[in-house]
Every structure is written in C-alpha cells, then in structure tokens.
Amino acid sequence: MGKIKAICISEKRGTRKKVVEKAKLVENWGIETDAHGGTWHRQVSLLGWEDIEAFKARGAKVDFGDFGENLVVEGLDLQNILVGSRFRIGEALLELTQIGKACHTHCEIYQSMGECIMPKAGVFARVLKGGWIHPGDEILLEPLRGDQPFTAAIVTLSDKGFAGEREDKSGPTIRDMIEKEGYVVVEMGLLADDQAALEAELRRLADQRQVNVIFTTGGTGFSVRDVTPEATIAVCDRMAPGIAEAIRSYSMMITGRAMLSRAVSGIRKRTLIINLPGSPKAVKESLEYILPHLGHGLGILRGTEGECGGQVH
Structure with missing residues (x-):
C-alpha cells in the first residue's frame, strides 16, 4: 500500500512540472492536461518520495515536479515492482510499463549535481481506467497475475x-x-x-x-x-x-x-x-x-x- 504525495503536470514536454490539487486520469491517454499524455506506453510517470528525499539529503535543491514526474508516491519500492503490475487509485487503474529511461540530454539538475534520479528511479505507466486522483489518495498494488498475456x-x-x-x-x-x-x-x-x-x-x-x-x-x-x-x-x-x-x-x-x-x-x-x-x-x-x-x-x-x-x- 502506498499513497500519492503530489500530482504534477506541465503543458510542454521537457520542462519542470507544477503541483496541482487534483488531476483527471483518462483511459489510454494519461493525465488530461499533461503534455505527456498520448496513446503510448509512457503516459504517466511516477517517482518515489523517498528517492527525492535521499537526493535532497545529498545537497540537491529540488521540489516536486522538478524531475518531470507526474506522481510523487510514498511507500512503494517502484524500481522492484515488475512491469505489468497494476496500481489502483480509487476508481482509476494504472499498469506499469517501463522501469527507468535513457537520458539523452542532461537536465539542469544533472548539470548542478552531476546526476539525476529520474532515469534510474522513475517508472512509467499507462492508464487502463480513468478517474480523478488527489494527493493523499491510497495506492493499492496489484501484482502480476497468471492469466495476463505474455x-x-x-x-x-x-x-x-x-x-x-x-x-x-x-x-x-x-x-x-x-x-x-x-x-x-x-x-x-x-x-x-x-x-x-x-x-x-x-x-x-x-x-x-x-x-x-x-x-x-x-x-x-x-x-x-x-x-x-x-x-x-x-x-x-x-x-x-x-x-x-x-x-x-x-x-x-x-x-x-x-x-x-x-x-x-x-x-x-x-x-x-x-x-x-x-x-x-x-x-x-x-x-x-x-x-x-x-x-x-x-x-x-x-x-x-x-x-x-x-x-x-
């Protein structure tokens, strides 16, 4: 069981995201007003609150949304959850599709710290069922099932x-x-x-x-x-x-x-x-x-x- 610490969106890709009070997840799209929405596998990005706090303890001056993440979540070991597992948030349902990503251009955080946690600690999901989400909402992890296709x-x-x-x-x-x-x-x-x-x-x-x-x-x-x-x-x-x-x-x-x-x-x-x-x-x-x-x-x-x-x- 985890929970949402913050929801962040941006109007353009490649920019830092701003914190919002709520968001609407749209089936097979992502967050309704976020630039990363689309019919692809990286519709919603998630980053662990614990990873952000550990990075800040090393001297980084960062806040929610600075890594381009959509959801800051607490209580889930994101990097060790298998792709295909699902996150249920109220009526909404997300499916994990990717762990980490390649960093082709170094962001401002990398330039100042010599590293960025998003490429390794961030994960991505697609929306299977839409719904409204809010900070504080609980996240129920549903592990892989035997009847899921290969x-x-x-x-x-x-x-x-x-x-x-x-x-x-x-x-x-x-x-x-x-x-x-x-x-x-x-x-x-x-x-x-x-x-x-x-x-x-x-x-x-x-x-x-x-x-x-x-x-x-x-x-x-x-x-x-x-x-x-x-x-x-x-x-x-x-x-x-x-x-x-x-x-x-x-x-x-x-x-x-x-x-x-x-x-x-x-x-x-x-x-x-x-x-x-x-x-x-x-x-x-x-x-x-x-x-x-x-x-x-x-x-x-x-x-x-x-x-x-x-x-x-």
Missing part, C-alpha cells in the same frame, strides 16, 4: 533492411504468429548487423520494458557481419541452450543447412531471448515447433507459474 518484442537484424534496400518480412511473420497465440507485441525494431547496437537494444527491452520474450531474426550465419549470437551471449545472465538446439534439430529434418545456424537462446533477468533464422520460411517452421512449449517456461520465469515436480526441466 509480452514480446521483435528485433530484425539486417544491413540491407536497415538501409531500406530490403523489406523486412520475417519480423511481421513473427508478430502474426505469436499474436495468434495470445502474445502482446509491445515493440518491433529493425537494426543493422551491429553487435553494440543489438546489445544496447536487448538490455533496454529486458531491463526497462521487462518483456517476457525477445525474438531476434537474422544475423545467425557465417557472415562476418552475423553477430546476433555474440550480442545475445554478451547480455545474458544464463543460457537456455535447449531452445536453440530444438530449433536446429527440427530444422535439420527439413534442410541439412540448418547445421550452419549459430543461433543461441538465453535469459537476462526475467526475459527470455531467442535467436530465430533470417528467412520468413525458417522463422515460421521454427515457431511452429517451439511455441506450444514456451508458455510454461515463460510463466516460471516471470513468477506466475510453478515448476512441475514430476517432470524434468
């Missing part, structure tokens, strides 16, 4: 695709297939075959968006530019080799060239990362084989499903 991100690796010389057909193939199985695709991206760029994207999707599974497509062959496996290994805490082995084993029954795949699969925190082939045909064949078995593992990974004691994992 979230996914898709990253296509292709120099030609990134340069606009080739249409990406594999990414949409993945999207269509997993959406039919009930997955919610929260992001799709297209990158050049660049290891550093892919590592950064995988970290962002796993750490900030906390998607349940990331599917990559392309970059798993013998070309010098094929670095998807190396990027995946670099960011994973643990490997899950059985998935990549299963794809290769199944694909070998279709074509002997499947032995040339260097694809891997692994886990970063609570996110599963799976390398898929680059061609739409091979993507389809791989997903048809592994999708029926992924749900149990993903449920265990996010903590909404238990191990089966009578089976070997």
Whole structure:
C-alpha cells in the first residue's frame, strides 16, 4: 500500500512540472492536461518520495515536479515492482510499463549535481481506467497475475533492411504468429548487423520494458557481419541452450543447412531471448515447433507459474 504525495503536470514536454490539487486520469491517454499524455506506453510517470528525499539529503535543491514526474508516491519500492503490475487509485487503474529511461540530454539538475534520479528511479505507466486522483489518495498494488498475456518484442537484424534496400518480412511473420497465440507485441525494431547496437537494444527491452520474450531474426550465419549470437551471449545472465538446439534439430529434418545456424537462446533477468533464422520460411517452421512449449517456461520465469515436480526441466 502506498499513497500519492503530489500530482504534477506541465503543458510542454521537457520542462519542470507544477503541483496541482487534483488531476483527471483518462483511459489510454494519461493525465488530461499533461503534455505527456498520448496513446503510448509512457503516459504517466511516477517517482518515489523517498528517492527525492535521499537526493535532497545529498545537497540537491529540488521540489516536486522538478524531475518531470507526474506522481510523487510514498511507500512503494517502484524500481522492484515488475512491469505489468497494476496500481489502483480509487476508481482509476494504472499498469506499469517501463522501469527507468535513457537520458539523452542532461537536465539542469544533472548539470548542478552531476546526476539525476529520474532515469534510474522513475517508472512509467499507462492508464487502463480513468478517474480523478488527489494527493493523499491510497495506492493499492496489484501484482502480476497468471492469466495476463505474455509480452514480446521483435528485433530484425539486417544491413540491407536497415538501409531500406530490403523489406523486412520475417519480423511481421513473427508478430502474426505469436499474436495468434495470445502474445502482446509491445515493440518491433529493425537494426543493422551491429553487435553494440543489438546489445544496447536487448538490455533496454529486458531491463526497462521487462518483456517476457525477445525474438531476434537474422544475423545467425557465417557472415562476418552475423553477430546476433555474440550480442545475445554478451547480455545474458544464463543460457537456455535447449531452445536453440530444438530449433536446429527440427530444422535439420527439413534442410541439412540448418547445421550452419549459430543461433543461441538465453535469459537476462526475467526475459527470455531467442535467436530465430533470417528467412520468413525458417522463422515460421521454427515457431511452429517451439511455441506450444514456451508458455510454461515463460510463466516460471516471470513468477506466475510453478515448476512441475514430476517432470524434468
């Protein structure tokens, strides 16, 4: 249980927000009069009162709204709440969508203190149900439920695709297939075959968006530019080799060239990362084989499903 300490809004993005006595949350938009409202995943920003107080104790001269936060909340360990959890405030309902954010331009606070707490301590949510909110309102945390759909991100690796010389057909193939199985695709991206760029994207999707599974497509062959496996290994805490082995084993029954795949699969925190082939045909064949078995593992990974004691994992 937490509570709202302050509500802050601004008319323009990138500016400090002013404190208001009440605000109206609008479904799938955000705060009615705030510049950050929109049909995207970062509709409302939240920052812990405890984090602000600790920052002030280090000498920072800041007040509510100075970090660009919408809600200052007390009593919730925001950074350790899983994405997908929900905050109920009276009739209103918010869903946590992102932990922290990248800071591309250093604000005045950073210039004076050498740091800013919002990029690491701030979190973001979207509005599932609207309603009026006020300072002092209680916030009820509703943890992830087992019946919530799994979230996914898709990253296509292709120099030609990134340069606009080739249409990406594999990414949409993945999207269509997993959406039919009930997955919610929260992001799709297209990158050049660049290891550093892919590592950064995988970290962002796993750490900030906390998607349940990331599917990559392309970059798993013998070309010098094929670095998807190396990027995946670099960011994973643990490997899950059985998935990549299963794809290769199944694909070998279709074509002997499947032995040339260097694809891997692994886990970063609570996110599963799976390398898929680059061609739409091979993507389809791989997903048809592994999708029926992924749900149990993903449920265990996010903590909404238990191990089966009578089976070997």
